[in-house]
Amino acid sequence: GAVVSQHPSWVICKSGTSVKIECRSLDFQATTMFWYRQFPKQSLMLMATSNEGSKATYEQGVEKDKFLINHASLTLSTLTVTSAHPEDSSFYICSAGPQGEVSYEQYFGPGTRLTVT
């Protein structure tokens, strides 16, 4: 099946710094990718929809200036957590569906665990 990768798989950063997380579709193109956040022992919460070549669409309550999303190509979306604080520590997961395919499935990346100290 299609593969979505994320980099890094885990990162520790100091409070106040920025962290960039990459999401790549390895063997397919995706005009749309999704970013989710998962707190420990909780569900995935959709943060934003990343649209290639245009601005991301953020869910209600998600700060767009804090979580910067760039979808520069059909295979890469990046999420930058700016001025990170300990409460931003979480598991961030992206997903994408193959462009143009008649398929039910979106493919999820393995996730990136962010710890802000």
Added chain:
Amino acid sequence: GEDVEQSLFLSVREGDSSVINCTYTDSSSTYLYWYKQEPGAGLQLLTYIFSNMDMKQDQRLTVLLNKKDKHLSLRIADTQTGDSAIYFCAESIRRDDKIIFGKGTRLHILP
């Protein structure tokens, strides 16, 4: 708005069947999914069902959909220790649309 509800915990003896239930609110949901997440791992799509189906069986997995009641269930036959995980019910309107997840049901297997 969209909402997906499911119970948080389920304990089942090894060899018995597990039934995980889920309800959703969006009547326009077209795709209904069950995902599995093992500790420290990513999401694995277990199975899915279209809203125009009532039932789908795939080896040990049986999905039942009651569209009138917006109720979805996942039955795992002959539950094994390897089935211990968190199971997420999820829905979307279109294949390429955002997926709304329930809070997940933690399945615990008793020896």
